[in-house]
Amino acid sequence: PGAEDSADESRDHFAELGLRTFINAAGTYTALSGSLMRDEVTSAIRYVARHYVKLDDIQDHVGERIAARLGCEAATVTAGAASALMLGIAWVLCGTDRDKVEQLPDLTGMKQEVILQKAHHVGYVHAVRNCGVKIVYVETREELVAAIGPQTAMLLFINASNFSGQVRDEEFVDIGKRHGIPCFNDCAADVPPVENLWKYTQMGFDLVTFSGGKGLRGPQSAGLLLGRKDLIEAARLHAPPGDNTVGRGMKMNKEEILGMLVALEHFLDRDHEADWQMWETQVQHISESVRSVPGVDGDSRARDRQPRTVTAYTLGPGAGEDQTSGGATSPHRWASVDRDGRWRQRDRYHDVDDEPGRGTDRCATPDTDSPRRGDEILMSVASPTFMDFQPEWSGKGATDAEYEGSRIPQEFLQS
Template sequence: MLNRRTMLKMLATLPFMGGVAGSNAIRKVSGEKLARPGYNRDFFTELGVKPFINAWGTITAKSGSLMHPEVIEAYNYASQQFVDLNELQDKVGERIAEMLNCEAAMVTAGAASAMTLGAAACITGKDQEKIRALPNLPGQQLEVIIQDTHRFGYDHAVRNTGVKMVEVNGPREMEEAINEKTVMMLFFNAAGEHSVSREQFVEIGQRNNVPTFIDAAADVPPVENLFKYIEMGFDLVTFSGGKAIRGPQSAGLLFGRKDLLEAARLNTVPHSNTIGRGMKVNKEEILAMMVALEKYLERDHEKDWEEWENRVALIDEAVSSVESVETDHYVFPVANHVPHLSIKWDQEIINITPPKLRENLENGYPSIVTFGGDESVEVSVFMMQQEEVGIVAKRLKEELEMALM
C-alpha cells in the first residue's frame, strides 16, 4: 500500500498529471484534438464518437475492457493469413483445455453465445437432425432447471434453443422437477448460493445424469475461479473473454466435458443450418482469446490487486480532503470482484447530487464514466489506464469543491 507521504506527493502532482499524462489517454483536453500515438487518423473524432476514461468497470455497453498489446499482436498476426477455421478451433481448444485443466474448450462469440451453444449441445448431442431442427424440435418441449433466484436477462440465450425454464427453490424441488424432458441445469454464479449450494447443485445433476452449466461470465478475478468450477464437477463453464481476461470484447470461453464441447462445435460456425451460425468467431478472435488467457494466467495477480488498492487510496485521498465527503472501500463478493470506492457527501454543504456529478464527469473533458445511484458516486479502478487515475482523482475533487456552498 502507498504510505501517506508518498500519496500526498502524488496528489501534489495532479494538475500536472491532468494536463500532461492524460494527453495519451484522451483525444480532447480543453478542446484540443489529440490522436493516439502511433495512429495516423483519429477515427473516433472523425465519427463524432467520444471516448472516455472507464471508472465503471467491464460493462459490455461501455465496451468492456482493453486488450493487452500481446493480444492485439496476435489479432493482427491472424488477420494477415488464411487458415482452416475448424483446425484453428481444434488446436486453440486443445491449448485452452491444457491451460484450464479440463477435457475440452472452445472460443465463442461471448459468454451469451456459450450459453446458447452449451444448451444446444445438451439437447442435440451430435444428432444432425436435431441440430438442424433447433429451436423447433418435434414433440414435447424440453426443460432446463434453474433456481428462481437465478433468473436473469442472459438466460434468454438458453431460451433461444426453445426450452422451457423450470424454476425451483431448494434441493427437494430441484429433485422433483427432474424428469424425462430435463436436458440441463443452469447455475448463475453471480446470484450466489441461496437455497442450493454449488456442490449440492452438481451432486443432484450427477446423480440424475443431467448436465450442469455454470455461467461465470464476469467472475474473474480471482484467477482460481477459472479452475474451481470444473474441479467442483460442473459439466460446462463459461467466462466472458472481453472482461478481466482482456481478450476481444466479442469473444468468450466455453469449456468442460469433451462430448458436450464436440456437440457445441457442431451447433455453430462454420457449420451451416445451425442455431449458432450467426455466432461467428473469426480466426483473429480465436487466436487473440488464446493469447489473452495465456497472459492472464501469467500475471502477478497479487501485484495487480495491490495496484488497484493503491488507485482507490489515491482517489480517496483526493476527495476526502473536501468538506463533508465520506468514502468507503469495498469489493463485490462475486462478479467484478475488485476494489471499488464509494463517495458520499452532505448535500447541504456540497450542493450537487450524485447523478448530476456523474453527468458533469461524463460530459466534461476528458469524459469520465462512473456509476452509482441517488446517494453516491461509485468508482471502479481496474479498467483505468495508469495515467488516468490521477486525472479521475483531480476531476472528482474539482467537481466537489466547485459545488461547496
Template sequence: MKRRKILKSLSTLPFLGSLSMQSAAAAPLKKKRDVIEELGIRSFINAAGTLTYMSGCIMDEEVVETIENTSRHFCMIDEVQDKVGEKIAKLVHSEAAMVSCGAFSAMTLGLAGILTGLDIKKVEQLPHLEGTGMKSEVICQKSHNERYNHAFLNTGCRVIEVETVEDVRKAVSEKTALLHFLNIEASHGQIKHEEWVALGKELKIATSIDIAADVPPVSNLWKFNDMGFDLVFISGGKAMRGPQSAGILMGRKDIIAAARLNAPPRGFTIARGHKVNKEEILGMYVALDKFISGDHDKEWKGWEASIAHIENAVKNIDGITTKVIVPELGNITPTLTISWDDSIVKLTGKELRDKLRYGNPSIEASFAGLPLYHYQAGSDSVDPALVETLKGENLIRVTAWMLQPGEEKIVAKRIKEELSSASKPG
C-alpha cells in the same frame, strides 16, 4: 565483371545505404487514421468496470498484435478451434473447450450441444423441439433466473424455477436437459455449488455454471471444472483483456463436440450468427494464456494503490464519506464508494456522474448499486421506481482495474474538483 569493378561497386553500398536512410529520415511519418476522432465518437476514462455497453476492456497489447498478425493469413476455422481448444482445455482443467462469441453464446451453444448430440438432423431442427425427441427444459434456482438466461430460450427450451433440493427432484422429468447455476447469485440460493453438482450426478443430468465476469480470482478459471460442472461459461473481454466479442465454453468433451456442430462455420444452425473469426479465437487464447501466467499480486497492489490515491484526494472534503470494499462475488476488485451529506454537498450522484461524463476528459463511473446503463432513458432492465430512487442517492462508485497508467490521478482530480465546488457556501 572484373574484380576491380566488383570492389568498386561494393564500395558504394555504404554510401547508397546512407542515402537511403537519409531519405527515409527525411520522409514525414504517415499519421495513423483516428476513426474515433474522425467520427466524433466520445472516448472516456473507464472508472466503472468491464461493462459490455462500455465496450468491455482495453485488449492486452499482445492480444492486439496477435489479431493484427493473424489477420494476414487464411486458416480453416475448425482447425483453429481444434488447436486452440486443446490448449485452453489444459489451461482450465477441462476435457475440452472452444472459443464462442461471448458467454451468452457459450450458454446457447452448450445447451444446443446437450439437446442435439452429434445428430445433424436435430442440429438443423433447432429451435423447433416438438416431435423431435429432444429435451426442452432447463432448471435453475429462482434467484439464478436472470435476463441472460434468454440464451437458453434461443434453443427452444424453457426455464423452470426451483428453490429447494426437493423442488429440483419434483421438477426433473424426461424433458430436463440441464441444471444451471449462476455463480454471482450463489449466496442468494438455498442450494450451493457442490450440492448442485451432486444433484446433477445423482439425477444423471448435466450441470452448468455461468461465471461470465467472475475473474479475478484467476483460480475461478479451473475451480468449477475441478468441482465437476459439466459446462462452464465465461466472457473473454473483461479481466482477461481479450476480444470483447469472444468468450469460452469449456467442459465435457462430448458436449463441446456437439456444441461445435451447432456453431459456425456450419451455416444450418441456430448459432450461425455466433461467428468468431480466426483472429478472435487466437487472440482469446493469447489473452487467457497471458492472464493465467500474470503477476496477480502485483496487479492487485496496483489497483489498491490507485483506489487509495482517489480516496485520499476526496476523503477530507467536508461532508464526504468514503469506503473501500471488495465484492464477494462477480468482479472481485477493490471498489471505492464516495458518498456525502447533501446538506453540505449540493449534488446528487447522477449530477456528479453527468459532470464527470460530460467533462474533459470524459470519465465514466457507477453509482448506487447498478451500472449506469440502468439509468439511461428507455431502459427496462430495472424497476422504474427503483431507478428513480437510486438516481437521487448521494454517492458514486469507482473501480481502478480498467484504468490506464496515470488515469487514477485524473479521476481523483476531477472528482475532488466537482465535490469541492459543490460544497462551497452559497
C-alpha cells in the same frame, strides 16, 4: 505484407466520427466496450489478420491449448458467454444427431426444460430460451429435486448469484450428478480470481463459460466454453463454419480465436498478487480523493474478486453544490447514466433490494439533461466498483441506483 497493411497510428478515427472516449472506472460492461485488450492480444490479431487458415483447424488447436492450460477435458472459443450458453443447451438437446441440430428450435422429440433458481434469473437466460426450451424456476433444494423429470434437459447455474440462491454451487452439482442431468455454470464476469478458470470444472460442472472481454482482456466478442470433451465436440456442431444451425450467426473468426488464446495465456502468466496490490493502491487513492468533497466519505475494502471503494454520501451543507462550476443543484433532481450508457432524468433516489439509499455501480450527475464534459468524466470515475448510498432523504423506486452528492474535484480527475 505490403505497405498497404501498415497501420496508420496517426489517424484519429474517433475524432473523424465525432466520438469521445472516457475514463472507465465503472467496470467491464458490454455497453462501455468491455475491457481494453493488451498489446500482446492486438499484436496477435494483427498477425492472424494477414493469413488464411481453416476455422475448424484453428479452433481445434486453440481449444486443445486452452484445455491443457486450464486442466479441463476440452475447450472452444465462442462468440461471448451468451453464445456459449446457447451452444451448450443446443448440445444437451441434440447430442450429435445432425437431424436434430438442423431441427432447432423445434423441440419435437427432444427434452424441453431447463431448471434455474429464481434468484439466478438474469437477462442473459434468454440465450438458453433461444433454443426453444422452457425455464422451470425453483427456490429450495426440495423444489429443485422435485422439478427434475423426463423433460429436464439441463440444470443452469449463474455463478454471480451463488450466494443469492438457496442451493449453492457444490450442492447444485451434486444434485445434477445424482439424477444424471448436465449442469452448466455461467461464470461470464467471474475472473478474477484466476483460480475460477479451473475451479468449477474441477467441482464437477459439465460445462462452464467465461466472457473473453472482461477480466481476461481479450476480444469482447469472444468467450470460453469449457467442459467435457464429448459436450464441447457436440456444441461445435451448432457453431460456424457449419450452416443451417441456430448458432450460425455466432461467427468466430480467426482473429477472435487467436486473440482469446493469447489473452488467456497472458492472464494466466501474470503476477496476480502484484495485480491485487496495484488495485488496492488505486482504490485507496480514490477513497482518499473523494473524501475531499464536502459531504462525501470514502473507504477502500477488500473483496473476493478485487478491492473496491465504498463511498457514503450525506445531504448537508455543500453536498448539493456543483464543485466544477460552482452552481447550486436541486437536492431531488438527478440525471443518471445507466449501465447501457444512456442518460435519463431522475427526480428521487432509487433503492436496491428495498434498502433505502443503497446503490449498485451505476452513477449520475446532478441536474443535467445531457452530458457535459465534466459530467462525462464523472460518469466514469464516480463508481469504481460498488457504492453504498446513505443520503438523509430517499424514496421508493425501481432497482436503478443513483449517484448523489458533489462533483469530483478536477484535481482528482486529472490524477
